[in-house]
Amino acid sequence: MPLNKKIGLFIPCYVDQFYPNVAIATLELLEKLGCQASYPMGQTCCGQPMANAGYERDTVGTTKHFVETFRDYDYIVAPSGSCVLHIKDHAPPIPGMEKEQEILHHKIFELTEFLTDILKVENLQGSFPHKVGFHASCHGHRGLRLGSSSERNEPFFSKAKQLLDQIEGLEWVELTRKDECCGFGGTFAVTEEALSVQMGKDRLQDHLSHGVEILTGGDMSCIMHLEGIAKRNQQPLKFMHIAEILNQALS
């Protein structure tokens, strides 16, 4: 247990700006689990929006700043699979910092994988009596392998389910298309607006038709997209980041 390790909290820019409660829940959750987590104040963004739009080469300054901000931590934890994947897979090499970047790639974790793989959380004491539908965000799911992919012939696993199953009263709802994309996809949400919204609507329908009360996931970006559509269409679903559910259950 890395109780005496220094954990740097990496909060994606849009979470900082629009979903401070998700960041607060992440911090409080880590604290409840006995971690020394702190938030480096100088952090900004990982650079993913630019890189996915085809401008990875213009993220050199952003990446360099990221490495400098987090270099002194033992672990870096973020409530976003997508941003973590970006740092690992697509942040451009910074001349002279390659080794540091390599080390950083092994220290950075998405929240649920940090809880299951590093903290090895096995006995969460808490209750959350609701029917919960999990949206497996693609970059975390297939990129970081936070769960088994329905396309592959491999035994079932899900780091999120492993955690949520420990919470008393929480009912995990099975979906028809377990790990289909919601259609967010960063700039895709805007450049392919019609498709993006259609995919989101279909995703919501899968949750609604299985009686989900609260839709959760590990990435606020997908949730922001899905919540935006549900609200516009006045659909009776609540949305919470998995950090919020775990933190609330543990209080």
Next chain:
Amino acid sequence: MSHPAKASEFLQDAAKAKWHDETLWFVRDKRDTISKTIPEWEQLRDLASQIKDNVLANLDQYLIQFEEKAKANGIQVHWARDAEEHNQIVLGILQRHQCKAIVKSKSILTEECHLNPYLEKNGIEVVDTDLGERIVQFLNQPPSHIVLPAIHLKKKDISELFHEKLHTEKGNEDPAYLTHAARLHLREKFLGAKVAITGVNFGVAETGEFVVCTNEGNADMGVHLAVVHIACMGIEKIIPRRKDLGVFLRLLARSATGQPITNYNSHFRSPASGKEIHIVLVDNGRTDQLGREKFKNSLKCIRCGACMNTCPIYRRSGGYSYGSVVPGPIGSILSPGLDVKKYSTLPFASTLCGSCTDVCPVKINIHEQLYEWRQEITKSQGTNAKSISMKIANGIFAVPFAYKVTGSMMRGALKFLPDSITYSGLNTWGKQRDLPETPKETFKDWYKKNRS
């Protein structure tokens, strides 16, 4: 027309779009089920991928070996640098035999080379004999999917089409009835054709033979009745040994349609007495693609179509939205290699969800190549408003203070602007989605107050 424009057009007919999505999902679901009956499925994918890596690393040698063996077997081998040369070679053979009508079994390569219109322009009747292909040919459309060419059409559409073309009973949508009518019609064409053209699924370097896979037996029907067989093969279709076929045949049909194996896997090795077999080996941009380090393994593709069936974009936008012969995720990484400007929107027609990569039987890292093509495409587009805004963003995110100021300006704007402006036509996000509520403080502000 760009992919987003065509996709939104496709989505206008909501019922049909839903049906298209569900039909292809059904195929993917079948694939999932049957692939999971093979315990060594993932090892098979690894093996297939490794065999293809070896092929791509030694393509020249395997091709020379194939040519040698094929010639020794009595097959006439031709080489075509591009589509034009391919078409001329095929036409030349037809003219030598004074052939005016051919039957053709499914071949995406001949679509790629636009062989049909070329032959028709030269006075030759071309009849596609795969049922789905024949249907789209009647409609004067290209295939919308490489394995299921007419998947965008419903039974009703086909019933009407057959009524018009084959004089079937009006309103009769019974698949058995319609298929029977097509069968009678195609038999006539088979009997009249002196030359049959097929594609090639696998060329075996070791033996100089090649394999054609169909579910309808139409390749065999055409070839056995004709005097001349012309097989058109992309140079990447080579495999080293006959025994490698076991790996690919197990993967191909399962990935394509969820069948254990394609109904007909026909081996062609040497012409029967008095007959001819020609094989045309086509490059058409393949060696260029082989030279692109980041993109070369797209040439491993065995054209099973699984990435199309699984792609949430393809399922909801249809094959024609891509405007390329090979649509879907694999088409989006192959097509920019042919014309980066024309196909510039395709690598962006993806959320990079990675499903295509996980489903691919030969383990092509499709979604990573989509990402890489984005980087190439923006470079080829030079400086524009988008590239400038990216440079500005990099400047902002590299400096904490700049990020703080920009963030608070944006939040302030969203908080205080009236909805009529926030949800104006300028805000594409807000057309069909609500924006998140603006919280009273950022996490950074909260942290400063509560933790430091």
